[in-house]
Every structure is written in C-alpha cells, then in structure tokens.
Amino acid sequence: MFEKEEAKVKLSTDLKSFIDLWKNKSGNLIMILHRVQQEYGYVPREVALELSKILDVPLAKIYGVVTFYHFFKLTKPGKNQIAVCMGTACYLKGGEDIILEIERLLGLPVNGTTEDGEFSLDAVRCIGCCGLAPVMTINGEVFGKVKKDMLPDIIAKFKGKN
C-alpha cells in the first residue's frame, strides 16, 4: 500500500479563519484555492494536502481543479512577476515580440522563472487595457504601449528590488 503523505505545514490564522468561513458553503473549493494562492503565490502541495483533510475532499480532486484553471499555479513564481498580455489587441500590436525580447533579455522561457528566482514570465489572457496595447505588468504595475527598446529600463526598475 502507499504510505499516506503527511501534511507538514501550518496555515496562518487569517487563512484558517477564511477556510472556516467557507468550509460549509457549497462550491467553496475554488474560492479557498484563490485565498491560498493569494497567500503563497501558488498552491503548494503541503497546503493542498492540508486542505484535502480540512474539507474532506480527495487530493486528486483538488489537483484536478488546480490544473484545469490557468489562474492557479503549482510552482513558486519569481519575486517579480512579469505578465505580458496576449489578448487580441495586444497580439496585433506586437505582444509576441515583447515576449520574445523579454525571453532574450532575461534568458527565461514563458512560464519560467530565472535561476536566481528574481523574475518569472507569463503570457496572460486579456487584462482589459486594450486601449494601451501592447500591455505588460510587473507585480501588477501596468506598462502600456510598450516598445522593445523600453524593456531594459522597465526590467532594471525591478531588478534587485523586493
């Protein structure tokens, strides 16, 4: 038989009280996962395991949900999270070139994290600032009408911070 994995994580009081609040509501899993990701930046396996116990839901179901939705991550993102919008307007106005250039500048692929853990890069779905296309965000700060030659300066702003 498989040995049962033991949870080795202590959840914060805030997270715990959030889970308690939602525990008995139907359809709570996605809301709780959002809260977990807000706290950790991703859904760590230990936390998923702990959730499975608290909510009495199989770990497989939690993973089924986490892997179905693009929003949830299973790996730890970089300290600075770069997201390049790949909505239609941004695509037409050169979003892909922006991604290629960032890949080149930082030497990391889309969905990857730099070795020092400083930057991670995602191509994301439309963030709805189409008037500013092409758009990218770093840690939520929006940069609009981005051109390739602006990228080194934008990245430098964040390098070594946080």
Next chain:
Amino acid sequence: MAYRNYVLVCGGTGCESSSADQIFKNLINEVDAAGMSDQVQVLKTGCFGFCEQGPIVKILPEQAFYVQVKPEDAKEIIQEHVVKGRRVDRLQYKEENSASGAITDTEGMKFYQKQYRIVLRNCGIIDPEKIDEYIARDGYAALEKVLFDMTPEQVIDELKKSGLRGRGGAGFPTWMKWNFSKQVESDQKYIVCNADEGDPGAYMDRSTLEGDPHSVLEAMAIAGFTCGANQGYIYIRAEYPLAIDRLKIAIKQAKEYGLLGENILGSKFSFDIEIRLGAGAFVCGEETALLASLEGNRGMPIPRPPFPAVKGLWGKPTVINNVETNANIPVIILKGGDWYSKIGTATSKGTKVFALTGKIKNSGLIEVPMGITLREIVYDIGGGIPGGKKFKAAQSGGPSGGVITAEHLDTPIDYENLSKLGSIMGSGGLIVMDEDDCMVDFAKFYLEFTVDESCGKCAPCRIGGKQLFGLLEKVTKGTAVVEDIQKMRDISLAMQKASLCGLGQTAPNPVLSTINNFYDEYMAHINDAKCPSGKCKDLMSYEILSDKCVGCTLCARKCPVNCISGEKQKPHVIDQSKCIKCGECYASCKFKAITLG
C-alpha cells in the same frame, strides 16, 4: 447642484493603470490648497470609454475634456480652469481633421456623437462607490416599481415587448429564459450573472461593473422577484480586481440600504447576492461549464437539455444572464418595453456595447444602437485607421466569430446580418485590422487560444481543434498543399456539428471566415510560400542590399544574435541560418539597405 464645478476623473482599469489615482489625489489636494473644497467636487467615476487618450479628466458643467493628463498637471487644471476660468488648452482634446483643428468639449466630440448610452448610462458620470449617486439617477426605482406595482407576469411581458436578447453572444430572448425558470416549481431557484468575460480583446463587462455595479445588482434582484429566486451569484474573472472591489462595496451598501437582503424595501421579497471568482478558463463562459465551476468543480460543460433554467446550479432552476443584458433591464422596466423596442432593427433591439480595439485611432469602449454600420463605427467613432493604412477587416465575436471585410462596411450591424456574414455578434469585442495584418496568422492566433482553452471532454473539439491548428501552422510555414484547405473545411464542419458546447462548435469560425473572405491570401502562403502582409516570419527573410549598404556597422551592433558580419565601410551580410528575424537591423538601418521579402 451644490457645487460650482465637478471634476471627474476616469477610474476605469485603463486610466487607473496610467496613474489616474495619483491624478485624483493631486486634484483633491489642489482644490483644498485653493480653498475651494466647498465649491468644487472631485469624483472618480467609471470608464469614459475614450481609452486611447487616457487618463482623462472632465470638468462639468463646461464639459471640458482633458486627455493624457499627468499627475503634475493637476495644479494647472485647478489653478487655471477652476480658479481663473481659463481652460488649459494644451491638455484639451482636439478633433483631428476638423476645420479649425478645434478644441472640442465632450458634446462636440465625434467619438460620442453617434453613441447611444443605455448600458453605460452612468459610466463616467457617477461615483460607482457611492450608492446615493446611483439612486439619484433613478437607481433602484425599477426594483421598487417591480416589487410594488408589477406582477412577475407583467415584468416578463415588458421584457417580451422590449425584444431584449442575451448580450453574452448567442442572442437568446431574455424574457423566454426568465419565463422557463418562472414556470418550474421548485423550493429553490438561483439567479447567476455571468461576468466571466473571457473573450480576448474585450472589456465591456468589466467597464460596466467598474462604472455602474448597482445596475447589475438591481437587475438581478428584479430577475429574482420575477422567477421566484432568493439567491444570486456573480461569477466574475479573478483577473478583474477593481471590478470585484467595486461589486463588494456595492453589495455592502445595497444591504445597508435594505435594497438587498431580507424583506427588500419592506416587501415580502428577500434576495441576496454573493460573488464567486472564476479562475481563468474561457470555457466557463458556457452556461453549464460556468455552473460546474460555481459548484467548485472543473468547468466542463454537460449536454443540454435540460437547460439551466429548468435544472441548473445544484440541480435547481437557474437563470444566467450576462452583465450587459442585466444593465439594460432597469431601464426597460422604467421606460417600458415599447420605448426600448423603438431602438435598433426589426430583430435586434436596443444598443450594443463594443470594445473597439486593434488598428484604430480611437480605441475605446462604445455603445451604439443596433443597426449602425461598421463604417460609422470605424470611421466616425473610431476615427479611422492610424498611419494612413487601409482597413482590411474587423473581427466580431472574438474566438467564436469571424471577419467582416471592407465590402460589408455598410451592412447594418445586428444579430442576423452578422451571422449571414459568417460572424456572430458575440459579447462585444470588435477588433480592427489593417493591411499589415495576416489573416492566416490571425486565424491561427484564435485557434491557438481555443485549442488551449478546450476542456478536452469531447473528441471533435479536443482532436479537431488540434488538427486544424496543425494545418494552419503548415500554411504559415509555407509547407501546406492546396488539398489542406478542403481538409480544414471538413474538420471545421465536424467540429461545428459534433462538439458538445459552443466553444467547439464556434472555434472553426475564424478559420472558415478567413478562408472564405481571404482565399487568395491562403493561396499565396500555399502556392508561392509568401505572406503578403509580411507577418509570417517563416516565410520571410531580411537581406542587405549590397549597393545601398555603406558598412556603417550599426545593424551588426544592434543584432541580438550577432548574425551580421562584414568589414567597416563595406557591404555587410546576414547569416540566414542564425537570423531570428527580429527586425532590429531593418528598423535601425538609416540607408534603407535592408529589405524584407
């Protein structure tokens, strides 16, 4: 009007992300510094729609329209305009091509002249975080009217007269949906608002929720009263933090005022609304997938019937309406179905909100009456194509829609006409393309999206999409053969007929529509291995013209992969095997010595 001037700052996501919040704070400080806080009110409102030139500040009652405002402009705006009554010319919007290049206030702007605002009636006018401002503009009057002066049958009758159809894309008559649910006997029913706006390049619903959240809450309560439901859910994208915050504030305020919760306005009707977050799955815009997601599961669709109106959330009758549909409802109740049905065409009533983006001068959010032509939208409201380029096509309906070509610029836009043209109304994304855009590449972009978003449950969508994508990729790489076109048509037909839900059924639309309208362009890729618009990188290469190159070495220094070599002051060459086709050399050459072919 207690104040002499109202200074409105656009607080939509677009402007907010270009420091609108700092502008707002600075304006308040400047008003304080001028000692005019009791005469001048500074407000942060919803989206003005003119996103291209944001951040925007508007001053009432003069209707002055300031564009591309920076935080440091706050002082000048307050000191000059508000204190001294002199407008700040350099920041005022100037209409292009107008006789005098004249400065225009809001009412004179071509961008607004052909618009008709019902859904966006309060966007950019009220502070969305203050329920009193919504109430002052007849907010919750429709709910009151319904609760005390109307029966559920009368509400349905009014909606029927209005001709309102679902604005999520498919255009199903709203009154029928409500009526199905109303007629089912059940101990519990639900009202759901679909705010999972997944269409890339569209932000109508986000702007409505950010600018006027109460209109959606009010409509949901009206739906609850009509269908006999006491619980509502708003399913919204987690990627819309600002809209979520404003909804939370709105729900809290509505509860405090007794407009949501137990015994609304002292009546017997109780209704509560909860927010539930999506997690980035396009398929969750499909009703049954949305419900699966609300239940906390993977968002996979199930066959219909039974329809959600009969058997939906947790097996109970559920009415699902989109944000824009909801925002229409209070107005229809107050002004009457007959009034509403006078706007629009024979089969499509009312207005439609579009997110006008892509190669267009005035990118932004617009609301127009049904029946307007694409020409009016692109040229009168949108100001035409930038850089003197030619209009090539516009895509409506996002990944489920198709292209409308120059030939059909004068077709009145309504549900039926768009479907005749091989597109759909969709949720409101309207993307304009110019001569530089490759239609094959564009179809590939959308298909890549739908393949990625397919939930994988049914084979036609899962396998068909992937195969179709593979064929398109061959076309863009110049390795396709003419027979592949027929293959694409066959796969498309199978997907349309056999897919389980709307995602798979409509995914081939961008492909079919571009094949039908731009057949020559496909042929150029296939027969001549050429991309006429120069977008498909595999089909082009950069070359240095030896007779024009002076050997300045600039391109060699710019090249990120060091594939350009040559002696100083002698013609250089590009090593094609190393070139990544980034175009840096092309952009940097001052002697036009580099060609793209």
